[in-house]
Amino acid sequence: xxxxxxDPDGAAARVRDHAAEMLAEGKPPMxxxxxxxxxxxxxxxxxxxxxVAEDDxxxxxxxxxxxxxxxxxxxxxxxxxxx
Numbered sequence: 001x002x003x004x005x006x007d008p009d010g011a012a013a014r015v016r017d018h019a020a021e022m023l024a025e026g027k028p029p030m031x032x033x034x035x036x037x038x039x040x041x042x043x044x045x046x047x048x049x050x051x052v053a054e055d056d057x058x059x060x061x062x063x064x065x066x067x068x069x070x071x072x073x074x075x076x077x078x079x080x081x082x083x
Contacts, residue, residue, distance in 0.1 A: 047064040
């Protein structure tokens with residue numbers, strides 16, 4: 001953790017402590033409506049990738065690669081409920 005070099009009114013320490021509390025609490029579980037939307041959005045993006053691939057296979061592959069990377073990030077964004 002970085003050392004606070006100058007904090008005359010304690011604001012930086014308060015922000016640091018608040019951030020530490022938020023990180024310790026973790027993300028709340030994803031509710032069912034958000035999970036349903038996330039699944040729909042993923043399906044929509046895959047349909048779009050298929051359409052792109054019909055016209056340009058290289059672009060379609062790139063699109064799918066980006067979707068796969070985004071999918072791997074879901075647990076980081078939503079916690080276990082994103083999977």
